[in-house]
Amino acid sequence: MRGLVFRREWITGWLLLLPALVFLFAFTHIPAVTTILNSFFSTPRGRRQAKFIGLDNYERMIGDPVFWKVLWNNLWFALGTIPVSVALAIVMALWVNEKLLGRSFVRMAYFTPTVLPLIAVANIWLFFYTPGFGLFDQITGFLFGWPATNYLGDPDTALNAIIVVTVWKEAGFFMIFYLAALQSIPVNLKEAAQIEGAGRWTIFRRITFPLLMPTTLFVCVNAVINSFRLVDHIFILTDGGPDNASALLLFYIYEVAFRFWETAYGATLTVALLILLSLLAISQFFFFDRKVHYK
């Protein structure tokens, strides 16, 4: 009897878990495992079956100059976007946390880029960057008399132009987290520091910023993942060019797998991306762990 009841509870438990499990396996776990398996096989073509080729795909990846190029681009992209967008987010959050006229309007304005679809955003920025009559050329031409510049068509500036769009898109999103964290810091702490003679900068450096550390960790992990994940705007703005100057790792994976249909090599690159991301996430937690004070 007891066994039967136990059994029935057990079945109910599994039934409750089932819907979530099905979707998790169908869209996350099985594809992940398949990807890893595929990276050890050749790409099936027509009637030719995929056959096991061991580490050949990985050897190819190491010898692939485009892979190293996009990896380098991605590193530069991460270094360009993460610190700037996090710093901007803190500054904006501090500002809209003050008592100022039209505060909720300013907050909304900062958050708007997050709500807009990246594809739409990219199209707006495409206009800003247009050589000759785009917004930037109009301004620099009017103010400094600079000639028309093709920011997106020049290998030296294409990636930077994309970094600017990403920072603009991300800073407002991170600001919301900082704003929430700032509002959970008791005003008393700031007042106590003021009475002890601390100025605004000291209060920020010694009190506010350390208390924001858990948020900073969260935001940084997200920013790192985003720097490998956000590629939508590249399709609109540069399509990876010129000469892969603005291609990122995920963009390259998409190109290899779904434009050139080299699915096995695409799987190999994906495994590399996954390993890279997990290493980054783990090391971030270790790096921050000592510096974060949780309440």
Place this chain on the structure above:
Amino acid sequence: MTGDLPPRTGKPIQLESVTRRWGETTAVDGLSIHIPEGSFTALLGPSGCGKSTTLRMIAGLENVSEGRVLIGGEDVTGRPSSKRDLSMVFQSYALFPHLSVAENIIFGLKVRRVGRADRDARLARVAGLLGLSTLLERKPGQLSGGQQQRVALGRAIIGEKPICLMDEPLSNLDAKLRHEMRVEIRALQQQLGFTMVYVTHDQVEAITMADQVVLLNEGRLEQAAAPRELYEKPASPFAARFVGTPPMNLFPARAFGRLANAAEHQLGIRPEAMHLQDGGPVTASVRALEYLGADILADCVVGGTAFQVRLPTTKPVVPGQSIDLGFESGALHVFDGQTGRRRDDLVSEYGAQLRS
């Protein structure tokens, strides 16, 4: 309490018709008080009377709408907190949760770039004084309420500022600890000699600790006096009822048959000032009794007015009984029916009429 911090002198604080308004509401209304140097002054009043706002205006954390704040004779009304040379203990302690006890206490010294040797010496002294020496490496979250309170005190006294402000510092402690800290804070203030402004809603705290009690009601000054004077000569019915437990009994003068023709003044007699006296001037009927151990608190009625009286346990009384009560001539208070102010000129006249 051992240790030897050098004694220092405080600075006087002067409020000159200070007013604080938020839109339509007036939190503090034309408040003028003088807080002598080195004194312990308690700002007392019910919640919402403006005492915390007053303290925050002295601290510079709140803007003054009208009037002036003077510290040590200097007008500091427009000065930020950091330039007022004072320290403050908050109700919630406001300890920095990510810093250790030591770092919390020396926060102000570090901000002011006091040298390392001097800093360490002062920290050791203050920690010894407050019994925190073994807790210096802990975070505030690992301390009990009483220990956190001591850290907040340490942060306030290490700067050796001439003025210390405290905003209901004991309200988060249990009754036993509160009593201990009361004694300790008072001793600390007397030992170090700074000017203390102490906000509390607890009249016992104010009476036991302060040299001067400033009683506030609805943003206005009700009375500023030494505890003894406040208890013995309350300036208004509000002061009379706010200080002392149970509160002073107030009667309309006409509640007594012998004063049937008197003006509409209020008479006040404290429950502990009345005693059983055969043929005494007040004849009341007993409604209910509360046995308190040391004495009995009796709810009585005279002329339609309910009041309380403290009676000894030696002479038993029962509900429904009629008793005669007397009081010393100095125990009677008369408050003007129009202005609510104290009328000492009428005390002897009314006292004589009651006894006649």
